[in-house]
Amino acid sequence: MLSVLVEFSMFPTSADGRDGASVSKSVSKIIDAIDKSGVPYQLTPMGTVIEAKSMKEALSVIELAYEQVSDLERVYSSLKFDIRKNTENRLKTKIASVEKVLNREINH
Amino acid sequence: MLSVLVEFSMFPTSADGRDGASVSKSVSKIIDAIDKSGVPYQLTPMGTVIEAKSMKEALSVIELAYEQVSDLERVYSSLKFDIRKNTENRLKTKIASVEKVLNREINH
Amino acid sequence: MLSVLVEFSMFPTSADGRDGASVSKSVSKIIDAIDKSGVPYQLTPMGTVIEAKSMKEALSVIELAYEQVSDLERVYSSLKFDIRKNTENRLKTKIASVEKVLNREINH
Amino acid sequence: MLSVLVEFSMFPTSADGRDGASVSKSVSKIIDAIDKSGVPYQLTPMGTVIEAKSMKEALSVIELAYEQVSDLERVYSSLKFDIRKNTENRLKTKIASVEKVLNREINH
Numbered sequence: 453m454l455s456v457l458v459e460f461s462m463f464p465t466s467a468d469g470r471d472g473a474s475v476s477k478s479v480s481k482i483i484d485a486i487d488k489s490g491v492p493y494q495l496t497p498m499g500t501v502i503e504a505k506s507m508k509e510a511l512s513v514i515e516l517a518y519e520q521v522s523d524l525e526r527v528y529s530s531l532k533f534d535i536r537k538n539t540e541n542r543l544k545t546k547i548a549s550v551e552k553v554l555n556r557e558i559n560h
Numbered sequence: 561m562l563s564v565l566v567e568f569s570m571f572p573t574s575a576d577g578r579d580g581a582s583v584s585k586s587v588s589k590i591i592d593a594i595d596k597s598g599v600p601y602q603l604t605p606m607g608t609v610i611e612a613k614s615m616k617e618a619l620s621v622i623e624l625a626y627e628q629v630s631d632l633e634r635v636y637s638s639l640k641f642d643i644r645k646n647t648e649n650r651l652k653t654k655i656a657s658v659e660k661v662l663n664r665e666i667n668h
Numbered sequence: 669m670l671s672v673l674v675e676f677s678m679f680p681t682s683a684d685g686r687d688g689a690s691v692s693k694s695v696s697k698i699i700d701a702i703d704k705s706g707v708p709y710q711l712t713p714m715g716t717v718i719e720a721k722s723m724k725e726a727l728s729v730i731e732l733a734y735e736q737v738s739d740l741e742r743v744y745s746s747l748k749f750d751i752r753k754n755t756e757n758r759l760k761t762k763i764a765s766v767e768k769v770l771n772r773e774i775n776h
Numbered sequence: 777m778l779s780v781l782v783e784f785s786m787f788p789t790s791a792d793g794r795d796g797a798s799v800s801k802s803v804s805k806i807i808d809a810i811d812k813s814g815v816p817y818q819l820t821p822m823g824t825v826i827e828a829k830s831m832k833e834a835l836s837v838i839e840l841a842y843e844q845v846s847d848l849e850r851v852y853s854s855l856k857f858d859i860r861k862n863t864e865n866r867l868k869t870k871i872a873s874v875e876k877v878l879n880r881e882i883n884h
Contacts, residue, residue: 458606459567459604459605459606459607462749465787465789465799466796466797467791467794467796467797470789470791472791472849473644473790475789476657476660476661480658480662483658483662483666487662487667494604494667494668495668496567496602496609496655496668497567497602497609497611497650497654497655498566498567498609498642499567499640501604501605501606503605507734508731511727511730514727515724515727518723518751522723525796526751526752526753527749527752528751528852529747529748530640530746530747530749530854532569532606532607532638532745532746533743533745533746533747534606534742535743535745536741537741537742543605546606547603547604547605549584550587553584553585553588554588554591554592558591558603559595559601559602560602560603570857573679573681573686575683575688578681578683580741581682581741583681615838615846616839622835623831623835626831630831633689633860633862634858634859635857635859635860636744636856636857636858636859637856638854638855638856638857639853639854639856641851641854642852643842643850643853644849645849645850673821673822675820675823689860690873692873692874696874696878699874699878700878703878703882710883711874712783712820712825712871712884713781713783713818713827713866713867713868713871714783714856714858714870715783715856717820717821717822746856748785748823748854750822752797759821760821762821762822763819763820765800766803766804766807766819768800770811774807774811774819775811776819
């Protein structure tokens with residue numbers, strides 16, 4: 453059993469994918485595809501967190517994300533992976549473990 | 561008016577800050593300090609998103625976070641800044657703008 | 669023509685992949701595999717920069733990197749992608765363009 | 777004794793700081809300021825690695841970097857910190873330790 457948590461943001465840095473300083477349209481295409489892919493995810497103000505069961509599955513979601521904006525001249529992405537054996541459902545349990553240590557609710 | 565959104569994770573990579581593969585105790589000390597600092601924040605499964613009104617304020621929160629674990633031999637942190645003029649309250653509005661484009665609710 | 673520049677670091681965060689606070693052995697296994705893979709790369713004090721010709725090729729290098737440490741209990745990775753059409757050889761040209769603007773050599 | 781290694785990239789994501797898809801001019805202003813600051817650094821194709829002796833010093837370099845582009849509407853930055861006690865000069869020694877393990881020179 454493997455839990456591959458990935459936090460990532462991906463957005464165009466060329467003019468063809470932007471409305472002035474906004475990237476909402478391009479980013480929304482990526483999130484739409486992730487939402488429809490069925491992978492467990494959570495959107496945050498700075499990116500999207502997904503949880504996959506293998507590195508191959510996690511990387512395929514990143515590839516799916518890029519396919520939504522691959523027509524654009526330049527795209528930037530920053531990602532973080534936390535890959536842990538013998539765990540699952542960490543979209544929920546990682547926050548719960550902090551609240552357990554602090555013995556109170558935390559904004560999430 | 562400036563909105564400095566920061567997504568970051570900070571954790572020990574030396575044995576003195578870990579219980580086996582877990583870092584919950586050290587990470588909880590950081591989140592406790594952020595929660596008590598009053599800065600607007602949101603905890604996610606892969607980090608913490610804060611919103612400051614200046615770069616100085618944002619960097620002072622990162623310094624506050626490190627102070628909680630500065631006794632440990634080795635600490636790692638990865639951060640992302642999205643700094644935008646003439647905006648505020650983006651902890652809420654960035655997600656709302658995606659839901660507006662997609663015309664439906666998204667997991668967040 | 670597509671240039672996919674990736675800067676990444678990958679290291680164990682569980683005790684089974686560390687000598688105290690050091691990760692040199694695990695990290696060296698990853699760099700050894702990248703060096704032998706033939707993909708253009710450059711090692712830096714904080715990670716490895718590779719240049720691939722497609723997103724699929726770039727992600728396969730990340731998968732190759734993880735395979736070197738997939739026996740370990742917990743692994744962390746942070747990555748950045750700069751994906752740009754109609755360019756190549758940016759391992760060299762991105763630094764050269766900065767030196768051209770500044771009209772002098774820069775430490776690299 | 778503390779070694780704070782920081783790898784970061786910072787660039788405008790609004791039209792006022794870009795020439796089409798290029799950010800060389802804005803990025804060069806940041807690197808010019810870092811080069812003149814005297815902090816030990818190394819430019820890479822995907823960012824700049826600096827080494828500071830305290831967290832305060834490291835964060836002040838990030839503030840200095842942002843000051844060079846703070847006139848622009850929107851700026852993005854991704855950073856990684858590796859903070860380790862009882863070490864110094866890791867701009868050189870981290871790569872050397874990998875070459876020692878592999879017993880051969882590596883592209884850097």
